[in-house]
Amino acid sequence: MPIAILKERAVARIAGADAAHFLDNLLTARVPGEPGAARYAALLTPQGKIVSDMIVLATEGGFRLDVPRLTLADLVKRLQLYRLRAKVEIGVLEDLAVAVAWGGASPLVDTLAYDDPRLPALGRRFLLPAAEASEIGAVPEEEWQAHRIALGVPEGGMDFLYGDAFPHEADMDQLGGIDFDKGCYVGQEIVSRMQHRGTARTRIIPFAVCGRPPAEGTPILAGGKTIGRLGSGTPGRVLGLVRLDRLEDARAGGHVVEADGAALVPERPGWVSFAVPGTAGGEILA
Numbered sequence: 001m002p003i004a005i006l007k008e009r010a011v012a013r014i015a016g017a018d019a020a021h022f023l024d025n026l027l028t029a030r031v032p033g034e035p036g037a038a039r040y041a042a043l044l045t046p047q048g049k050i051v052s053d054m055i056v057l058a059t060e061g062g063f064r065l066d067v068p069r070l071t072l073a074d075l076v077k078r079l080q081l082y083r084l085r086a087k088v089e090i091g092v093l094e095d096l097a098v099a100v101a102w103g104g105a106s107p108l109v110d111t112l113a114y115d116d117p118r119l120p121a122l123g124r125r126f127l128l129p130a131a132e133a134s135e136i137g138a139v140p141e142e143e144w145q146a147h148r149i150a151l152g153v154p155e156g157g158m159d160f161l162y163g164d165a166f167p168h169e170a171d172m173d174q175l176g177g178i179d180f181d182k183g184c185y186v187g188q189e190i191v192s193r194m195q196h197r198g199t200a201r202t203r204i205i206p207f208a209v210c211g212r213p214p215a216e217g218t219p220i221l222a223g224g225k226t227i228g229r230l231g232s233g234t235p236g237r238v239l240g241l242v243r244l245d246r247l248e249d250a251r252a253g254g255h256v257v258e259a260d261g262a263a264l265v266p267e268r269p270g271w272v273s274f275a276v277p278g279t280a281g282g283e284i285l286a
Helices: 019-024 069-083 130-135 141-151 188-197 244-252
Strands: 003-005 009-015 038-044 050-059 062-068 089-092 096-101 112-115 124-129 202-209 219-222 225-234 237-243 257-259 262-266
Touching: 003 141, 009 019, 009 069, 009 096, 019 062, 038 069, 050 069, 050 112, 062 069, 062 124, 069 089, 096 130, 124 130, 141 225, 141 237, 202 225, 202 244, 219 244, 225 244, 237 244, 237 262, 244 257
Parallel strands: none
Antiparallel strands: 003 096, 009 062, 009 089, 038 050, 050 062, 096 124, 112 124, 202 237, 202 262, 219 225, 219 257, 225 237, 257 262
């Protein structure tokens, strides 16, 4: 059973008497109540775009935020601005590393462990001392990324851009990252409007591709028009941020969908509830 160290992840700590209330007022999903439970969530801009997504882990002493290292500094800065008079401590735990195991029971003990709340097949994650990370016999992180891509799950910084994407575009509504019946949070009005009006036309979906996919950021074309851009990929499959209405028009018009000359065939993960043009509504991924 493989285990990988996620070097591009970091850990923040939120503690204090008001920690749960503080996070609930800011994040897209309710924070977990029981130690060891985890939730997928995000902090948004007032305009509803993703500042940072994260996995929120409840602990005996507060919360640990499993976040992209790319967004850590901006996230902490914004949380500190929102703190005001709340009894909250905000910090970075630089001595912790994030690991993930998938395909079976975890071999790690004496660590903070939690199931990935986005999708069971993503496995079990761990927070462990950074000094011990090199001693656990981990496989290359690329193997974990290939597993994630095979499941069709987006990753921020590769498949969508922080500060630019809405939660629906990053499939957060499909992966348990939004509570539509919770109280107010930053950016809620925009997210609720997209949900209730059904205006989320841009989505991240997987495409089958022959061989190694083109580079991240390559435009997705159909009939000479740009309909999206590629994200992360592995031989045989690549994720892409695409306008579903334009994909539908392309399929109806008999246009080949391609990126840098490579033909792309849209696929529909089994965990999504929206239709993907060209897949006949079928669920083709577990």
